[in-house]
Amino acid sequence: MSPRVERSSPPYIQVTDHYRSQIQDGVLAEGDRLPAVTAIAREWGIAHATAAKAIQQLQVEGLITTSPRGSFVAAQSARATSPVDRLVRARRTGSSAAADEHHIVMAAGLVTPPSYVADLLDLEPGAQVVRREWVSLEGKLPRALTVTWYPAYMADPVPTLLSTDNGDVRHLTAQLDAAAGPIKRGRDFYHARGADRREANALGLPVGSAILAGAWLLWSGADDLVEYGETCLPPRSTVSYPYEVPGEVTEGDTL
Template identity: 35%
Template structure:
């Protein structure tokens, strides 16, 4: 069956989105070979130059490498997932990190520090879940992150306080959805990120030197009524690509 294109978005970007989704969801794994540019053009019934532009964009995004041997998925060589990709993957019923290994550093109930209370619109000192983790590709740490969630979720989702990766591969928010039916309202979720320097804690977690350059970011995922189900913080070391769908 010939795939159908939506014309309002540039055609090459639709091709990019298709292959990016296949790569970040794990349908196309590291080392997999994409169709040739000619095969992509014929399959999608688009111009050769359009297919070639899509492949160049995938390579620019750090998702594939191109050579005389073809176009090869290389996502794990230097890429990680953005919070937006994580939310969309769970929303689509896919696993978040089909390739990576997530190591839980802490899982506890603590009093919300000021910046977390501000982000979640709660009182400073209110109890919140704090889950800290490091995600690695092989032996290489690629992301440090902390997930903050309302303490009231623990009654239905006690795994939030367990020192083990969430089963099923869909992460904390996916498990919350399965147990409670609650899920962030896509469209009002927010993100921000900036260049920064590694603190002593982040440097230790990522195996880099204190003061090394990093990308720091935050995500805020509220429900329709404004209740924040997750406030997240992350840091990514220099040299890692971040996919943005």
Template identity: 35%
Template sequence: MPEHTDPVPRYRQIAQHYRDRIMGGVLRPGDELPSERRVADEWDVARPTAARALLTLRLDGLTETRQGSGTYVAEVRPRHPRDEHHRPPRSGEGADEPGEHTRIVDADLVEPPADVADDLQLTAAAGGDAPRVVRRRRVVRVGRRVVETSTSWFPAELADTAPRLLRAERIREGTAAYLEQSTGRRAGYARDRAWARTAGTEERRTLGSPEDVAVLVVRHVVYDTTDQPLEAADTIHPPGAAAVEREYPLHPSQRE
């Protein structure tokens, strides 16, 4: 088991270890990965942590599970996100789309939700204090209708050299350009994931939606060119305001 002293969550350390072996050709398509129990034993972690690491690899398309057999390296591996043409969600800090109006609701220092702290790779400060982040919230309207609301979180130390993050006003050039200019850290690539859930109380109030409405959530995590997280952002779309569309080959011979 490799030694790790960095603050990255253990399941991510484990997943990255096997990801590196797969992408480096040490593990070939069809090779079997260790079982959940063996991963837990070798890395001295709980079974749920080992299971989450293996699930991460499967969700990334690097492995596949064969019923009653085990976990194997997938026959077709995706390219690294930085090697693919990636079109991130539209920035909420640049120019509006025609007919839209964006308002920054607030900008402050807060304790992040646990999953956001995880995505930003933040750990407790000395003394056990919870990490802090800059939180920026915005609302986008077309006429009187709210078409999306979003929250962005940035590591708190970025505000030392990029103080406009803490001002409740638009960053017209976009946050990525502003951060590069202010901190020297350039956005390199991003990872997105989406899921549906029931809107929370504050979200329902902002969206003007009934209590039982479902919303689409898109988590957008931006990494700099050294693979360190710069921003995590959740965009909330009410029913009928957004759609997710993908096109992909179904025949193996069409895949590259």
């Protein structure tokens, strides 16, 4: 069945979202050629200029490269997965991982958290949390080192939280989303810095190499903080995801 444009967002955004998902999910692999602009316009029933704008957006995001021969999926080193990418993919496919992505779990268990994590999760002194740490890879290429923290009570409805099975990481986001009720909102933070020894070893980099460090928080519909995560990405990683901007700011509103 041919794709059809919906009216909830601009047509070029819908086309961009479609191909972005295929690239991030691994359906389109590095070096694969995208359809020509003319073919996209015909398939989606949109203007040639609209299809061209969608391709331009993918190029801006670093997901494709364009030449006189056509548009091709960019090298893996240019792409990275954001927290919202994993959540949306888990809801769409049941797995948070791309087709060519796998994980090495280095730790999963109940621990006493550092004070800043305890404060974020609003825990009493001495309370424990679930801590997980893993490396994500595409083939043999390290893509991210990730640590996530969860309230201890989440280990009952989601026993996978305490699993060190490498394959369990793929389905953890979907299980967490279902058990928490589901996830309704989140917030991401990113900053660039040098890699410490632990991060450099995990990503195969010299100590002090430039990395993109991120953190995120996910809340359930009941407004409970369900997950706090930290990740670091190797150089030349591009994080890209769509978002909607709230309505116009009126007098008396603060930013």
